[in-house]
Amino acid sequence: MSVSASAEATRLLPRWLLITVTTLLVAMVLIPVLYIVLASLNSDVGVASGEYWPSSFTLDSYTRIWTTADLSTGIVNSLIVCAFTAVASALLGTTTAYVLVRYSFFGRLTILRGLVGLQSIPGTLMLLPVFVLFSSAGNYLGLTVIGTRWGLFVAYLTFALPFSTWVMVTYLRGLPRELEEAARTEGASTVVILWKIIFPLSLPAIVVSGIFAFLLGWNDVLFASVLTRPETHTAAVALQIFGSQQEGGALPVYSQMMAAALICAAPVVLLYLAFQRYLVGGLTAGGVK
């Protein structure tokens, strides 16, 4: 069967319908997305008066946003906290997942079920006790946790760690065990096997699980809005506060806000573009944004 004929067989929709649906969907996505770009190149007055296409283009918003809002501090904080979260959850997740996949022991399935279930637990339920624990560390131990970056890092592990572990479980169970068995008969210890075989073989998956952990932190508003103070605000909280200050003021600086939104989205979009092939698989495996 020729290629074109076999392509013809799998064709599901008539051509006119395919073109119509694709156009509609692409327009639905791109109209708001283009709006971000266009509004960020517009003037603040132009955006506030409801323009879609700017009457004049300017890069002003991108230079002024850094003094209007505390965006640079937010981005630096986000990068630090999320990078630590990513590395910690990817490494610990891989080790934990290896044992979960390769050995059977009492309570194993409960842990696996817990890893999946935890991803659907409301964040508000976790935030409250974390907040109480952190504040009591201040009262009882004299230790300041709330408002610090490492406190936020610990809080992010509640979601990032189970998720990274689950991503690694789905990957490692597809990995053939022959190599490890060969190494074991040669007398290699588990640590050596983990370090010399499992880590190099599953490097792409480890990177993906780290990226997901990074994104969980980067996209979070809930934990950061409670557990940070102005010096430790993350990018998300900086943008949220900046946005909520606009209404009721004299002139809302919406154009600068769109520039800020685009800057906050940029690292995420770049990560996806760079790792698109791997990340899409992870999206459907874990089912978590």
Add this chain to the structure above:
Amino acid sequence: MTTLVRPPASSEAKKEQRRRGVTERQRPLWLLTPGGLLMVVVILIPLVLALWISLIDLDQYTLRRWVEAPFIGLDNFVESFSSGLLNSIWISVSFAVLSTIATVPIGIAAALVTQNKYRGRGLVRAVFLIPYVLPSFVVATVWRTMLQPDGVVNAWLSKVGIEGGLWLTGPRSYWALILVEIWAAWPFIYLMALAALQSVDHEVHEASAVDGAPWWPKLRRVILPYLRGPVLLACLLATLNHINNFTLPFVLFGAPAPEDVNVMPMIVYVTSFQSLRFGLSAAMAVLSLVLIAIPLFIYLRAVRLDVHEEGGRR
């Protein structure tokens, strides 16, 4: 739901189990300790503590010495029902279900149009992923700007002769929330449907092509049944994600939220971090977990947990 039924454990699985026995004696379970210990500290302890907090009278006055806060049994749970929780549950559930129902046809349509190869398909697929890739707080910030009374949405509406009005307060805020959620969440259904579509055997296509069936009966009778199981599973997970979505209403409307969009995560958040009634808020959070437990339980039964076990059977 027939696809969710698990096949019996095969003989191969048993063989696998026996082979496992060889390494049984030298299981390096200590490797679980760093990750496991950390999970106990950051997940298990907070969860148990949340349950405890829901039973004590904890507010800003007792927070400093919360260990000594008075135990009041189920009083917080009783009070949460008179504090508007039922209303929030109704808003959350209806919002989640409506959003899921609306995203299914969009997601499936998107999967169908990107199934066949054509020039530029890669680009279209990348575009379809944009709403999903953008952080929630960015999506909410952008829509918040567009839905302002003088914003671009109302400007366009007035061009076609429709009176705009308020989208971010009042009864319309509910529909604004659903609209934005649909815009942001449909690619998840699309991804799951596309994965299912790609697993359809080529023979199936060829057989129906030989039949000369027109596209609609072929689609409905032959192709769509393949999508039912995966899409149902995706719907379950999507509904859970809608119910738990805090970022979108929080950034879109601010806290406290307008009454019509006072979803469960919002009422829990406002009760604890603005009214500072931590005990009451914990009770609400625990009740919302009970609500989520039903779809979550079905999902855990259906998802593939293990190499040789379809579903979560022990």
